[in-house]
Amino acid sequence: MKTIFRIFLGSIGFAACAAAAQAEGTVTVVSWGGLYTQVQTTSFYEPFGKATGITVKSEDWNGNLGQIRAQVDAKNVTWDVVIGDSAFAKKGCEEGFLEKIDASVTQGMENDFLPGSITDCGVASVVWGYVIGYDERKVQGKPASVADFFDLQKFPGKRALPKRPESTLEFALMADGVPAKDVYAVLATPEGVDRAFKKLDTIKSDVVWWEAGAQPPQLLNDGEVTMAVSFAARLVGPILDDKKPFGILYDGMLYDLDTWMIPLGSPHKKEAQEFIRFASAPERLAELATRAGYAPARPSAIALVGKHPTANVDMKQYMMTNPENLTNAQRIDAQFWSDNLDDLKERFNAWLAQ
């Protein structure tokens, strides 16, 4: 049965075969697309091509882990490097569809990474995070805390939240008075989960749920919502490039590390590791941060972050690693979610459908 299934998966991958049969000296790098990949192209891919002669072929994905697993199961791997949540690197490593990354890749840099950046199957690149964005034209006064996001009296108007329990439940608890650092301890208890859902009930009828990261800035821009939980860099782009009147509230920020991974059986594992080492250089990371506002996972790179090329604004203020932004913030707990997502996702969906 297993072999037949492999054959079937193989036949699906048939079309992708052409892509697999690439010439030597290419490496397929898969990222989130949009502005992020544009800036990755100029900061990582093109300089890597120039320095090594290895062409980077860029592809997009949307965090669909099934795509990696299907390639690995079919033994027809066409992706060489993939960037995604650190939880993916953990899950993929445990369930055996990612390559272990050689220690040589990060040799000499081990002490210059944020804690938890280097795992068996992953090397962190940048910090990303969920923050609260608001429309300065629509909001009277300045929201100061997560609790304001849930306060429809003080700040009337619709809210945008991601349609997923990860981050949404944490925000609800923080708005209910739980300090960021204790969020996961509370959420680990059944009472804590009930408390989070009860808090969400208070704004449920005024929430627009989003699925794709491009949506929250769009919803703010269109006046559909007045406040939105959004990926931070998705707000920085419109603020600096298009002069949008958005404010960012870093209170209650939830952040994670965007992590390089290599699917098991990548045909260009050597080149893939070379690429990851190249893209981890402080200068490369600083360039990405300066243009797109993603904080590097390496402190030495953060020091190199300069002014935005067109808006002439010091980009350090937008770094999620900036101490001012970290006063009430929490790293997303991959361990907690890998244990509880199956269960809480079910409950979240049932709650949504009520």
Add this chain to the structure above:
Amino acid sequence: MSAPLSAEQMAGASPTAMPADIEKAARRVERRQAFSAALLVLPLIVLIAFAFLIPVGLLLFKSIDNPVVAEGLPETLTALQSWSPADGLPSDAAYTGLKRDIEKAKAEGTLGVIGARLNQDTPGARSLLQATGRRLDATTDADPHQAFIAIDKRWGEPEIFGAIRNAGDRYTLNYYLNALDLTRNTAGDIIAKPEGQRLHINLFIRTVWVSALTAFVCFLLAYPIAYLLAHLPARRANLLMIVVLLPFWTSILVRITSWIALLQKQGVVNDALASLGVIGEAGRLALIYNMTGTIIVGTHILLPFFVLPLYSVMKTVNPNLVRAATSLGASPFTAFRRVYFPLTVPGIFAGSSLVFILCTGYFITPALVGGQNGQLISNIIAYHMQQSLNWGLAAALSTLLLVMIGIVYFLYTRLVRDQR
């Protein structure tokens, strides 16, 4: 031709001999034609088999296939065979077996997969297994029972062993139980899930409801369009046909985004209504991020699938029949109702089935414009295929969806047949 003539052919005069011979020859030709026809469709059959029937069959098979725990923890399962959670903790043999199984799984790199499978039923089982795997060593050989409990106190409760046994059948119906909002308790009895976790049945009902409503709205819009198409002069009908087909030339995402721009609170429709004074600034209509949005956008995307079959049926209706009815004294409305409409029912049937079935499988539209009411069963299937990688549950939900559509289709065929 050079073959010697047979006795029969020599005789020639026999009146029955000739037809029998011709019949045989004809049958031979027929056989050859049937054979070449089969050869012509063979590529199609192979394509359907390999690209559709076999993959779908294999995927549906995943809904009962459950090898992970059965193959991953065999010694534990053997030791648990005669155990029941009512007995309290299992025997030491179960712990010894578990230790050996975990060590083997660790060596083979399958511990994560086993943990992921157990975690579907028991939150936390994934990290429990990982942590246990890390901490097991030779010192735990003497008394595995106590050693396990020392690693994590959950090993001292019967629940986790009940979960292992529930997940341990090589073939299982548990995915179907989950898909029907049922579960097993530690003892293995089937019970309803707790109130807050029942999800799928509601979503199945909602999926049918949204699809039926979309098909109905499509019918209301498609009927006049198809009528116009079938009765306009050919040149103008062709132009109109291009307009009907135009949406197919645009990416579905672009169409959805355009609808968002039109329908949102600050969108074109609301702006127009507000500036005309029909609605006040505060009374702007919620046309999107709810069920209304799903149905409007779904209708737009699926409308051509209703118009085309309806048009092709209307084209074949003989206009003389309606004329005959009116000449016999029927009013135009009666002629339409009693003569024309019944003749177009096959088109309505084809169109509505097509739209209904396509709609049950759509998940991009409800995901983007559906808001909290917009989750349909297909969104959950997509989630389990793409994110949680619980392909067993995804397969079980898909099978149920397939069966449900089959039943609806069957009832609908009966209904339409009775109408005629």
